[in-house]
Amino acid sequence: MRAAVRIVVACLLGAVMTVVVAWGCATWAHTGSDDFDYDVPGPGERYGLDSRVPGDWVTGTWLRHRGFGIEYDWVSEMVWMGSLPGMMGDRQNRTFHRVAVGWPLHAMEWVCDRDVRLDPRGAGQSVWLRGFKPIRAGRIGWTGDRRLPVKPLMLGFAIDAAVYGVAVWSLIWGWRLVRAKWRVRGGRCPACGYDLAGLDGCPECGAGSAMVGS
Numbered sequence: 001m002r003a004a005v006r007i008v009v010a011c012l013l014g015a016v017m018t019v020v021v022a023w024g025c026a027t028w029a030h031t032g033s034d035d036f037d038y039d040v041p042g043p044g045e046r047y048g049l050d051s052r053v054p055g056d057w058v059t060g061t062w063l064r065h066r067g068f069g070i071e072y073d074w075v076s077e078m079v080w081m082g083s084l085p086g087m088m089g090d091r092q093n094r095t096f097h098r099v100a101v102g103w104p105l106h107a108m109e110w111v112c113d114r115d116v117r118l119d120p121r122g123a124g125q126s127v128w129l130r131g132f133k134p135i136r137a138g139r140i141g142w143t144g145d146r147r148l149p150v151k152p153l154m155l156g157f158a159i160d161a162a163v164y165g166v167a168v169w170s171l172i173w174g175w176r177l178v179r180a181k182w183r184v185r186g187g188r189c190p191a192c193g194y195d196l197a198g199l200d201g202c203p204e205c206g207a208g209s210a211m212v213g214s
């Protein structure tokens, strides 16, 4: 029973850590112009997000930013013209962007698209898909379109939560081990720290004398 409670607590702490790290990446991870790469997928070339791009789109630009714990894709029908995307008068200029954050794996994402056909019910405005901007975001030095995602990427989230859960568990377990050794060295009960001078077992918690000095 206690083990089950500990596992649940470790999972919860792992999930909390996953969100904290993902939001940290969303806030501070660098995706500046020195590590971006713009590209237009050739025929048949796939970037993994292709399923999000409707078949009738003519992709003009695909900006791919990659930084520590962050991945930012900006897909548009507008064509990159040197340093800016340029409107082509004769066709639509639909755009969407997507940010995935988290470490070691990307655990959460937000998506913004400006195409009503991609977003028939205005879902792009929902916090679930779009994430949110904290109040007074400007005060913590936020620039550009940084947002905190709400939607988890299931596999990445589960793996990150497991990694952090195990890490938190190991820290607690390691600390207990070290503490028990200190206590034994000081002639105290390894389980509760009660002074065992001249005693056989621990009168405080009932730990046997066999544990002492082992």
Ligand SMILES: [Zn+2]
Pocket (backbone or CB within 6 Å): 189, 190, 191, 192, 193, 194, 202, 203, 204, 205, 206, 207
């Ligand atoms: Zn004790």
